[in-house]
Amino acid sequence: MNNKTIATYTLGCKVNQYETNAVEEIFTQNGYTLTDFDDKSDIYIINTCTVTSMSDRKSRQVIRRAKKNNKDAVVVVMGCYAQNDPDTIIKIDDVNLVVGTKDKNKIFDEVQKITNHDKVVRVTNIMDELEFENLSVTSYTKNTRAFVKIQDGCDRYCSYCIIPYTRGRIRSRNIGDIVREVQSLSDNGYKEVVLTGIHIASYGKDLKKSKDKLIPIINSQKDDFIQADISLIDVIEEVSKIKDIHRVRIGSVEPIIISDDFLQRLTKIEKFCPHFHLSLQSGCDDTLRRMNRRYTTDEYKNAVLKIRQYFDSPAITTDIITGFPGETQEEFEKTYSYLSDINLYEMHIFPFSRRSGTKAYDMKNQIDNDTKHKRSEKLIALANKNKNEFEQNLIGKIFDVLFEQKEEQYYHGYTKNYVKIHVKSENDLSGKLIDVRIIGFEDGRLIGELII
Known part of the structure; x- marks a missing residue:
């Protein structure tokens, strides 16, 4: 033994x-x-x-x-x-x-x-790797939701980012392997899966093109899917067909993927969770160009508006870098004004970190740490304000909540749009999916009551 x-x-x-x-x-x-x-x-x-x-x-x-x-x-x-x-x-x-x-x-x-x-x-040398390394997870010890890796690598080469050099080229996982893994997780009692990867918006770009259609046959042999001109939305649709999976969530995506067709297909998937982490990084077009981000602030805003058009109370979150090389006070103020206007649910704020091997490392006009942190603090204050306003607007609404664990007197869980809810209960709610009415906002927390 x-x-x-x-x-x-x-x-x-x-x-x-x-x-x-x-x-x-x-x-x-x-x-x-x-x-x-x-x-x-x-x-x-x-x-x-x-x-x-x-x-x-x-x-x-x-x-x-x-x-x-x-x-x-x-x-x-x-x-x-x-x-x-x-x-x-x-x-x-x-x-x-x-x-x-x-x-x-x-x-x-x-x-x-x-x-x-x-x-x-x-x-x-990770750049020589052309195939997805197929790992598998069938159970988690501490989670009520399960993460499923569907893709690796990135070809965007943002000027500040070291990750394309450490993760290599885009490699997409065979959709049959994805479905089988999600089926195993479902068999082990998981109700929610999160499709994750390094750049999941690129899923399918590297797969062999074919005139054959995607043929879904769950729980069959390894060649049960023919990979043909598929993308992220196809993965979401196939995973959502698994009977005892109640929620399908996606990780961070780029605004380039947000189209009417993509959103229309998502709205037809009842299990889809309308939480979109749309990477932004800056609200100023000049800064975005230096970052080598491949969209404008107008394009990003249009993506946000489209999401809000198709979904009721979607949670849209993002990442922002402050103090990128060359970011003037005027550029920062444009970012602040832009973020005030589009009013996202959550913003993760990071001062620029200089990474050797990236283009931004050698850029002129590096910003001092004090300025970077002051700008971060200002955006964090805005982020907290936006989050509180979003959550208070949910009071009185009913959501299904997947409960995780108990903290002091409250069980906490998450809505489909990934808002954390706290509920008092003498019964064990862990792992249960229950309708909850949001009744208040106390000490920075949303409080709900079970609808029996």
């Missing part, structure tokens, strides 16, 4: 979380027991992020924590930071194996070959 243990720690995005869960599943299927990262374990795996310099620093901090509870453990580092800078990571004391964003399904076999004294780097 195998009594060995594994502990993991994930930094960064939902794709990283999915990949960590997939690696965990490989180990547990081979007899390992999953333990907490701060407990004694035989193997520690850290899945790293490199989107900002802060991400690199946090990754190193977590790596150095790994062997505190077991000096004889094997430490594995994977993910985007490992892909981008393996030489730095392998020099960190106690790191035994470095794997990038490829060959994650080989980590288990690699670990069986090494000791806690070895120093092994298994990082290859």
Whole structure:
């Protein structure tokens, strides 16, 4: 009997979380027991992020924590930071194996070959990778919703972003594999799935073009789908056909994907969750051009208006970078005014982080940290105001809520448009999908009551 243990720690995005869960599943299927990262374990795996310099620093901090509870453990580092800078990571004391964003399904076999004294780097050129690495997750230990990775890589090359260099070319997952994984998750009791990837708006671009139509046959052989001129909307439609999946949610998308046809097809999918994370980054066209973002503020606004035309109370969220090189005070004020006008539900504000290897790293007119943070604080205040207004406008409305867990006296869960609701109940609501009327707003939280 195998009594060995594994502990993991994930930094960064939902794709990283999915990949960590997939690696965990490989180990547990081979007899390992999953333990907490701060407990004694035989193997520690850290899945790293490199989107900002802060991400690199946090990754190193977590790596150095790994062997505190077991000096004889094997430490594995994977993910985007490992892909981008393996030489730095392998020099960190106690790191035994470095794997990038490829060959994650080989980590288990690699670990069986090494000791806690070895120093092994298994990082290859990700730009040479042309096929999607098929991992699988059939269960999550702590979630009521399941993430399903459908795509990897990015070809947009925004001037500030290191991720295309760490994730490589666009690779789309076979739609049959996606459907089978979602079916397995449904069989294990999951009611909601989130389709995620590095750039899911590009799903299908790399697939072989054919005159054949998409043929859906669920739970059949591996060739049950013919990949033919398909895109993200086709994946959403096929996944939504699985009987016991009640909700289908999508990760971050670009405004380029928002068209009348796309939205019309979405409105016909009752299970679709109208939460759109539309990446913006700046509300000034001059800044967007320097960022190499391939849309204008007018195009973005039109996408927002279209979504609001097709859906009732959709939650539209975004990311904004402050202090991008060359961002004048006038450009920042344009961004502030623009964001005030379009009034999004949530905005994640980030001061610009200079990443070596990107075009923005060498740009002139870098902005000082003090200015970046002051601009961030101003936008955060606006974001909080917009969020409070959006949520208070929901009072009196009825939503179905998928409940997660209890916090103090309240169970919390999320509506289809990803608004967090708190409800008092003596009954266990975890994992249940129940209609709730929103009755108030207290201490920054929306309060609801069950409709029995």
